[in-house]
Amino acid sequence: MKSLATSLAVAAAFLSSFVLAQDGTPTIVQGGTNPYTCDPTKCIAPKCMCASQTPPGGIKPADAPQFVTITFDDSVQPELLQTAYDLLNVQNPNGCKAKGSWYVSMMYTDFSLVQSWFAQGNEVADHTFTHVGTPSAQEIQAAADMLKAYAGVPHGMLKGFRAPFLNYTADTLKEIAAQGFLYDTSATAVVDDCYWPYTLDNGLANDCWTGICNPGTVNLPGVWEVPMYAVLDNASIPQLMDVYLAGTPADVTTWSQTNFDRHYNGNRQPFGIYVHPTHLTNYAGLPDATALKSGVVSFIQSLASKPDVWFVTNDQLLQWMQNPVPASQLASQSYMQCSKPVTPKEICNGLENLNYNSTVVTGDLINACNFNTSNFATCFNCPGSAPSLQTPVPASGVANGTAGYRTPLPDNCNPLWWDPVAGQCLCTTSSCAYQDTSVPKQQNSTNGTTSGSASPSTSGTAASSAAPGPVAATALTMAAALLTAFIL
Helix, strand or coil, X not given: CCCHHHHHXXXXXXXXXXXXXXXXXXXXXXXXXXXXXXXXXXXXXXXXXCCCCCCHHHCCHHHCCEEEEEEEECCCCHHHXXXXXXXXXCECCCCCECCCEEEECCCXXXXXXXXXXXXXXXXXXXXXXXXXXXXXXXXXXXXXXXXXXXHCXXXXXXXXXXXXXXXCCHHHHHHHHHCCCCEECCCEECCCXXXXXXXXXXXXXXXXXXXXXXXXXXXXXXXXXXXXXXXXXXXCCEECCCHHHCCCHHHHHHHHHXXXXXXXXXXXCCEEEEECHHHHCCCCCCCCCHHHHHXXXXXXXXXXXXXXXXXXXXXXXXXXXXXXXXXXXXXXXXXXXXXXXXXXXXXXXXXXXXXXXXXEEECCCCEEEEECCEEEEECCCCECCCCCCCCCCCCECCCCCCCCCCCCCCCCCCHHHEECCCCEECCCCCCCCEEECCCCCCECCCCCCECCCCCCCCXXXXXXXXXXXXXXHHHHHHHHHHHHHHXX
């Protein structure tokens, strides 16, 4: 019989190997030896980068920006979009509004809102057509085709992918590489594997318990992995997506702050806040989500009070990774600017005024496409039949050359300048007019913080006797069962 101390140690190691998936199911993410190897003398930026816990480019941690990525998953609908904007209602040190990444699944999505989100400078990324685990090539491609046809997001600007339920395989990664995506963000990082983003030239360095890190399993030159960074709760159980569901708002704030400080005071690896907006949005007949949402918003605002914290999309993060600069130089980088086009007339490009009436999106320039359960608005042509996985972009319901026809987005025009009604690109030179929308924050010389930002959250710490949430309890029960087996 094993000693109690040995049994406790084994159980603790087992427990630390869990991360809570988006459905609350514990998934083993660590354990065993990490076989990943990478020679930095051969893997050279910007095309190749080894997995590392230290900042790229030889930048000292204290000089590196502390990036915070706020990402959203699944369909885009009016109430969910408002929730996302509420979370992003903070500014970066250069005065530009925080930007987020949305991993969009096609079912129940309103494409006019996707275009509006994209036009505001946020990132749109692929989350498959029907949100199925271990997605097929068709699931991934269908989503990309619909986002171009109905939301005006060109394939070349659709750079990222996240697997539904984070259920990816080596074949998934190979497929997104074949379809030309720049990065995946489905793998989990906890502590020992808390790497900065890296390329898959030498394979995957996260989730190695699955065997996916074994040499030769995944070697995809130039394809990036942006790990999802877990938060350890007060039982040291890693929480990943929707951390706000794992405890009281005060508990979650404490866990999140502790883990943020580990990044901020350590090697400045990016810190992620991963959200399904449905959990933070109020719906009739469902529990009030106000307290959950307020807790997340307050925590985000507390981070924004730090002068070297930058809220970025994963696309912006990777642009920095390929050409890293100290935090002191980040404001001048082109990808951190904020501007909008100045067009000679209002066009349907996502920047026009939209109205929401009983969750139905209306506007003077958009089309309403109605197919019973598949209803959406778009700046482009409505399809003649409801999109499906087999036919994601059916033939237009309006014939070319007839009244009401919208010209699809061409490959040689920035979507912000494309007028689908007139079939005209309003930007014909490299010197198109833009309007700067930044409002730089002023440095407070007395305390080193920035003005116009919320003060750090003071919602309290978790009580040591607090009972774990249901998903944490599940993991604890499993660990206890293992412990019992060892003792007996």
